[in-house]
Amino acid sequence: MADESWRLPNSVQQLASTVQEPPSRYLLREEEPLGRNLAGTEMPEPIPMIDLGLLSASNDADEAAKLRSALLTWGFFHVSNHGMEASLMDSVMTASRDFFRLPLEEKRKYSNLIDGKHFQIEGYGNDQVKTPNQRLDWSDRLHLKVEPEDERNLDHWPMRPESFRDVLHEYTLKNKRIKDDILRAMARLLELDEDCLVNQFSDKALTYARFNYYPPCPRPDLVLGIKPHSDFFPLTVLLMDKDVQGLQVLREGTWYNVPTVSNYTLLINVGVTMEIMTNGVFRGPVHRVVTNAEKERISVAVFYGMDPEKEIGPIADMLNEEQPARYRKMKNKDFLVAHYEHFTRGERVVDSLKI
Numbered sequence: 001m002a003d004e005s006w007r008l009p010n011s012v013q014q015l016a017s018t019v020q021e022p023p024s025r026y027l028l029r030e031e032e033p034l035g036r037n038l039a040g041t042e043m044p045e046p047i048p049m050i051d052l053g054l055l056s057a058s059n060d061a062d063e064a065a066k067l068r069s070a071l072l073t074w075g076f077f078h079v080s081n082h083g084m085e086a087s088l089m090d091s092v093m094t095a096s097r098d099f100f101r102l103p104l105e106e107k108r109k110y111s112n113l114i115d116g117k118h119f120q121i122e123g124y125g126n127d128q129v130k131t132p133n134q135r136l137d138w139s140d141r142l143h144l145k146v147e148p149e150d151e152r153n154l155d156h157w158p159m160r161p162e163s164f165r166d167v168l169h170e171y172t173l174k175n176k177r178i179k180d181d182i183l184r185a186m187a188r189l190l191e192l193d194e195d196c197l198v199n200q201f202s203d204k205a206l207t208y209a210r211f212n213y214y215p216p217c218p219r220p221d222l223v224l225g226i227k228p229h230s231d232f233f234p235l236t237v238l239l240m241d242k243d244v245q246g247l248q249v250l251r252e253g254t255w256y257n258v259p260t261v262s263n264y265t266l267l268i269n270v271g272v273t274m275e276i277m278t279n280g281v282f283r284g285p286v287h288r289v290v291t292n293a294e295k296e297r298i299s300v301a302v303f304y305g306m307d308p309e310k311e312i313g314p315i316a317d318m319l320n321e322e323q324p325a326r327y328r329k330m331k332n333k334d335f336l337v338a339h340y341e342h343f344t345r346g347e348r349v350v351d352s353l354k355i
């Protein structure tokens, strides 16, 4: 029988503690479409910081202008004054760190491989490996469905550290309000009805949390923590490691380093579904994560998606004769499958939907 062991990736955390050189499957190749220079460039101006409390309470014109500029240039923005307690943000980071510190056999209880073989989206592990020469990312992750709440697969929710489940539940509740405030502000910028974007997310809408763990890497010049991608779901709320930089954003052909933030802000970005809904006005930025030779890095992303049965397409109120639809419609769940196909090849699914 053919050797299929290439389908089963290692825990990168374990690899990092045992090898001097990353195996060749992790190394960037010369023909890398977006370049092999991983150093990144300093941003010409920082990603805007939006005072969400001010923006939500009074639709403050300066904050709205900053949000518009952030969405049109970076596709990313920081939010402060968002109402989430600093202590909760610390607890999320601590629970994540404690989870990844558990022995491998404990983490594997939540594996994303059924019977150690068949890939599923939820659980602890790595990307699906589809071909023997697929380049692999230098990270492990835990990916969990958090909403709809009655569809949570608690089998995948860690029992250790003990606080993990409660902390994630609490974090999800607090994040939801932040997401709605942001969506309302974005709808106002588009001169849509204020609830137009919020209403795209029904009670069947999917929300996933993804805990990313990037171990130290002996070759940060040749290995990526996460390959270039645009997020799929309309909105991502990211809690970044306060001490270790790693995220890079692509803008007009240049990779920019996103500096760490020491205060309790959240980093928000839009994804390709938002790009389609807004008919290409708010574009899902391409980003990637580089590794660090000495330090581990952790991030926690919450991805806000839609009902899988819903059809995704440009919002009707945004279309007219001058602005015809630029993207085909597609059922969300079919779109998600197409996204993962493109993702493992390092391509953007949204480009395949352009009319």
Ligand SMILES: O=C(O)CCC(=O)C(=O)O
Residues within 6 Å of the ligand: 210, 212, 226, 231, 238, 240, 246, 247, 287, 288, 289, 298, 299, 301
């Ligand atoms: O680790 C980060 O800063 C970004 C992670 C990311 O891009 C993702 O999980 O989609």
Ligand SMILES: [Fe+2]
Residues within 6 Å of the ligand: 229, 230, 231, 287
């Ligand atoms: Fe991402």
